[in-house]
Amino acid sequence: MLSHLDHLEAEAIHIIREVAVTCEKPVMLYSIGKDSTVLLHLARKAFAPGKIPFPLLHVDTTWKFKEMIEYRDRLADDPNVDLLVHVNEEARAQGIGPFTHGSSLHTHLYKTVGLRQALEQHGFNAAIGGARRDEEKSRAKERIFSFRNASQGWDPKNQRPEMWSIYNTRVNPKESVRVFPMSNWTELDVWHYILREKLELVSLYMAAERPVIEHDGMLMMADDEARLPEGAKPEMRMVRFRTLGCWPLTGAVESDAQSLEDIIGEMMVSRTSERQGRVIDKDEAGSMEKKKQEGYF
Amino acid sequence: MAAPESRVLDLLAARENRSQLRIVTCGSVDDGKSTLIGRLLYDTRAILEDQLQTLEKDSRVHGTDGDNIDFALLVDGLEAEREQGITIDVAYRFLSTPSRHFIIADTPGHEQYTRNMATGASTADVAIVLIDARRGVLTQTRRHSHIASLLGIPNIVLAVNKIDLVDYSEDRFREIVNDYETFASDLGFSNITAIPLSARHGDNVTEGSARTPWYTGAALLPHLESIGIDDTVDGEPFRFPVQMVHRPNLDFRGYAGTVASGSVSVGHEVVAARSGKSSKVVRIAGRAGDQPRADKGDAVTLLLADEIELSRGNVLAARTALPNVSDQFEATLVWFDDDASLMPGRPFILRMASEEVPATVTALKYAVDVNTFVHEATRSLSLNEIGVANISTRSPLAFDSYRDNRSTGSFILIDRMTNATVAAGMINHPLRRASNVHWQALDITKTARAEAKHQKPAVLWFTGLSGSGKSTIANALEKMLHASGRHTIILDGDNVRHGLNRDLGFTDEDRVENIRRVAEVAKLMTEAGLIVLVSFISPFAAERLLAREMMEEGEFVEIFVDTPLEACIARDPKGLYGKALAGELKNFTGIDSPFEAPQSPDIHLKTEGSDVDELAQSVEQWLRDHGVIH
Numbered sequence: 001m002l003s004h005l006d007h008l009e010a011e012a013i014h015i016i017r018e019v020a021v022t023c024e025k026p027v028m029l030y031s032i033g034k035d036s037t038v039l040l041h042l043a044r045k046a047f048a049p050g051k052i053p054f055p056l057l058h059v060d061t062t063w064k065f066k067e068m069i070e071y072r073d074r075l076a077d078d079p080n081v082d083l084l085v086h087v088n089e090e091a092r093a094q095g096i097g098p099f100t101h102g103s104s105l106h107t108h109l110y111k112t113v114g115l116r117q118a119l120e121q122h123g124f125n126a127a128i129g130g131a132r133r134d135e136e137k138s139r140a141k142e143r144i145f146s147f148r149n150a151s152q153g154w155d156p157k158n159q160r161p162e163m164w165s166i167y168n169t170r171v172n173p174k175e176s177v178r179v180f181p182m183s184n185w186t187e188l189d190v191w192h193y194i195l196r197e198k199l200e201l202v203s204l205y206m207a208a209e210r211p212v213i214e215h216d217g218m219l220m221m222a223d224d225e226a227r228l229p230e231g232a233k234p235e236m237r238m239v240r241f242r243t244l245g246c247w248p249l250t251g252a253v254e255s256d257a258q259s260l261e262d263i264i265g266e267m268m269v270s271r272t273s274e275r276q277g278r279v280i281d282k283d284e285a286g287s288m289e290k291k292k293q294e295g296y297f
Numbered sequence: 298m299a300a301p302e303s304r305v306l307d308l309l310a311a312r313e314n315r316s317q318l319r320i321v322t323c324g325s326v327d328d329g330k331s332t333l334i335g336r337l338l339y340d341t342r343a344i345l346e347d348q349l350q351t352l353e354k355d356s357r358v359h360g361t362d363g364d365n366i367d368f369a370l371l372v373d374g375l376e377a378e379r380e381q382g383i384t385i386d387v388a389y390r391f392l393s394t395p396s397r398h399f400i401i402a403d404t405p406g407h408e409q410y411t412r413n414m415a416t417g418a419s420t421a422d423v424a425i426v427l428i429d430a431r432r433g434v435l436t437q438t439r440r441h442s443h444i445a446s447l448l449g450i451p452n453i454v455l456a457v458n459k460i461d462l463v464d465y466s467e468d469r470f471r472e473i474v475n476d477y478e479t480f481a482s483d484l485g486f487s488n489i490t491a492i493p494l495s496a497r498h499g500d501n502v503t504e505g506s507a508r509t510p511w512y513t514g515a516a517l518l519p520h521l522e523s524i525g526i527d528d529t530v531d532g533e534p535f536r537f538p539v540q541m542v543h544r545p546n547l548d549f550r551g552y553a554g555t556v557a558s559g560s561v562s563v564g565h566e567v568v569a570a571r572s573g574k575s576s577k578v579v580r581i582a583g584r585a586g587d588q589p590r591a592d593k594g595d596a597v598t599l600l601l602a603d604e605i606e607l608s609r610g611n612v613l614a615a616r617t618a619l620p621n622v623s624d625q626f627e628a629t630l631v632w633f634d635d636d637a638s639l640m641p642g643r644p645f646i647l648r649m650a651s652e653e654v655p656a657t658v659t660a661l662k663y664a665v666d667v668n669t670f671v672h673e674a675t676r677s678l679s680l681n682e683i684g685v686a687n688i689s690t691r692s693p694l695a696f697d698s699y700r701d702n703r704s705t706g707s708f709i710l711i712d713r714m715t716n717a718t719v720a721a722g723m724i725n726h727p728l729r730r731a732s733n734v735h736w737q738a739l740d741i742t743k744t745a746r747a748e749a750k751h752q753k754p755a756v757l758w759f760t761g762l763s764g765s766g767k768s769t770i771a772n773a774l775e776k777m778l779h780a781s782g783r784h785t786i787i788l789d790g791d792n793v794r795h796g797l798n799r800d801l802g803f804t805d806e807d808r809v810e811n812i813r814r815v816a817e818v819a820k821l822m823t824e825a826g827l828i829v830l831v832s833f834i835s836p837f838a839a840e841r842l843l844a845r846e847m848m849e850e851g852e853f854v855e856i857f858v859d860t861p862l863e864a865c866i867a868r869d870p871k872g873l874y875g876k877a878l879a880g881e882l883k884n885f886t887g888i889d890s891p892f893e894a895p896q897s898p899d900i901h902l903k904t905e906g907s908d909v910d911e912l913a914q915s916v917e918q919w920l921r922d923h924g925v926i927h
């Protein structure tokens with residue numbers, strides 16, 4: 001009998017293998033966060049003792065936490081992993097950033113457009129991601145193999161039926177699929193799995209004394225002194241992050257949880273969702289759906 | 298405040314051992330499905346504070362319950378759904394109680410979204426069928442129950458909702474339950490449990506209600522926690538569809554896949570279903586290193602003692618209970634495509650477990666009326682219709698009947714042009730065993746016959762509108778070929794319709810059959826080594842593809858005789874356009890029936906301003922360039 005996590009793990013491995021065998025040009029989206037860490041671990045298992053047969057892609061927004069980038073660069077040295085990094089160079093040349101241009105334009109240009117550029121440039125027609133259905137309402141509606149039209153848009157009202165665990169992986173030229181092997185995992189499952197498999201995470205997930213400022217009703221870490229809003233005076237507080245993205249857009253929570261067990265304990269009594277700390281989802285409930293129609297992951 | 302560490306580990310350990318139950322909710326629109334799920338999530342504290350705040354905000358904007366929380370908004374995740382107050386697609390929700398993990402698929406009630414309902418139902422162990430106590434059993438209740446039964450869901454919970462709106466009446470409840478049980482008695486559910494409840498007010502959802510003292514059964518949640526699911530694998534026949542051959546280095550050759558049923562251990566004998574060759578499992582590479590045994594649901598890599606012919610699509614099975622192997626079987630289909638209906642003869646891609654093959658629906662036996670379950674003769678299936686059909690595949694498949702095995706007895710059909718998933722299929726039984734199908738071994742081969750004629754056999758398929766010039770060009774070409782000593786034959790649409798296809802009309806179904814027969818005849822003639830010139834309107838891309846795939850690689854030459862419709866109408870050699878435009882001729886290609894122009898024909902002939910002989914010569918040149926004639 002398989003345990004709960006065993007089930008989830010086996011299902012994800014099956015899906016990842018299915019992509020590798022039936023899709024022409026797959027890639028795995030890698031965001032450095034905990035879900036990506038789990039996803040990468042699952043991909044290693046799926047092809048052990050061999051090498052992962054597709055590259056990883058990190059879409060960099062130029063505003064990621066320093067520590068995330070260090071972690072990523074260490075991963076790039078792993079001979080079993082082929083890591084690509086893409087930046088929307090036009091946005092960078094224009095000096096786009098969250099403080100000067102607002103969070104939505106920043107996210108749109110670096111993440112949504114950046115991802116579209118990278119997929120088109122390399123001709124990837126299957127992109128595996130670590131998104132889960134429990135994250136957000138429109139995600140709860142998404143298929144495991146989620147079809148994208150030639151302009152990479154998602155048409156939520158016209159999704160392919162997905163019967164049993166038979167996946168239709170066929171696409172015409174220019175069309176693609178996004179694949180979510182961890183669709184049925186919950187946030188707690190992810191943490192539990194990280195603990196069980198002893199996975200190493202970016203330490204920002206664990207509480208530590210860090211310099212923070214209060215900004216837009218959110219605790220922002222002063223990750224890059226030089227790029228802080230004017231007049232900001234960071235103070236040291238014991239904080240951690242439940243999700244990682246661009247440092248100016250990812251809220252820290254005050255916490256003493258310094259180990260995985262502490263974090264899970266905190267979660268079990270917590271009454272807020274992990275996405276709460278994200279500026280980009282807050283506007284209104286439909287905002288994630290809109291972004292996804294435009295090609296956001 | 299965090300829970301102490303040891304307690305955390307205990308809780309996690311307990312979580313690991315909870316069983317998982319997959320639920321689908323179904324019923325007609327507005328019966329309260331979304332409200333019920335929202336209520337379950339709320340009452341089990343699966344809704345977090347910030348989500349609740351969003352919900353309260355949304356409730357005031359889109360809600361249907363004044364300033365009160367509208368739980369339906371929790372699950373209706375798409376903007377269009379919140380605006381229209383309906384559910385369009387399946388939402389998956391997760392819920393854990395101390396005894397179970399639940400995955401709930403909330404599916405839409407509208408008939409037009411039946412395929413989304415089927416998506417949610419295909420993996421479910423339990424179906425909650427909602428009924429609005431005021432409205433009783435409706436068409437959608439019957440449709441969904443029927444689909445639930447087809448998909449093999451054993452347990453039904455009949456949730457008689459909105460009991461508050463019928464004054465918590467026991468009589469009304471009994472009446473509905475009676476109605477339902479009478480109609481469902483033929484559906485073969487192993488267990489139907491009826492519960493009176495109010496999703497909006499919470500009666501009998503997580504706890505029994507004082508307002509229904511006459512109901513002594515369990516409330517919904519405790520009932521779901523106690524439903525028995527059969528998860529024993531012992532005694533189940535072992536099935537392992539090979540997902541991929543895994544050969545990362547010279548010392549490791551394994552077959553990766555997920556155990557579809559039963560279990561396997563190191564030392565067991567396994568048989569490759571399609572070849573009948575057997576070997577022994579010497580090693581099982583699992584998710585965490587080697588393991589002695591693998592059970593249903595596990596993703597592993599099996600290493601065998603012998604190198605037997607085995608690739609993706611084959612199934613490893615236990616010697617004592619082998620699956621069927623056949624290229625023909627009968628199946629029940631649910632049709633999903635809103636663009637086109639299912640017509641016998643059309644080619645599809647069939648996808649099952651780990652196999653993908655070209656397939657054709659050879660005969661549609663009957664359609665099933667979802668209300669009365671009566672079988673009705675039919676020539677096609679349209680959106681959301683259910684029917685029983687014979688299917689034939691290009692190569693033999695290993696499968697079980699769906700009744701015996703949900704994983705190895707199910708498949709989907711995929712449209713060859715759009716790649717849309719157009720049907721779900723459940724195999725009833727094989728029609729013949731592949732091992733009985735022996736082709737007559739022929740001594741004189743096709744190549745031998747063609748070589749005697751100093752040519753390669755080919756099918757030159759002229760497609761184009763009526764009056765575009767297909768026959769004229771084909772005739773001119775045949776004369777040229779004949780003059781240079783080639784052996785040819787022309788199959789002309791009009792002529793064939795006078796004889797072989799005399800029984801066929803011009804409906805879409807008949808056009809498909811028309812082409813299929815002509816393609817078969819053309820194929821026989823290639824066996825004779827001939828160059829076959831087929832001059833047929835053949836308006837559908839899918840049929841031309843069917844014809845192409847029946848021939849050997851390179852044998853089929855698609856020639857698009859491209860003349861604009863206006864020019865054809867102006868020419869109108871047989872006066873047919875005149876009649877069609879006057880409405881005297883129905884289903885006329887170009888007028889009230891579509892022509893799907895070839896996207897990339899092998900030869901593209903633009904007739905306007907060209908001379909017939911020049912066009913014929915250009916085809917002859919092409920044949921020379923491509924080695925059909927020397």
Ligand SMILES: Nc1nc2c(ncn2[C@@H]2O[C@H](COP(=O)(O)OP(=O)(O)O)[C@@H](O)[C@H]2O)c(=O)[nH]1
Nearest residue numbers: 326327328329330331332361369459495496497
């Ligand atoms: N009085 C009453 N109203 C209900 C009950 N359950 C649902 N409703 C209302 O019925 C309407 C339709 O419910 P909804 O959950 O959207 O139905 P769905 O289409 O099946 O998902 C909404 O206005 C609900 O508030 C109930 O038990 N009692």
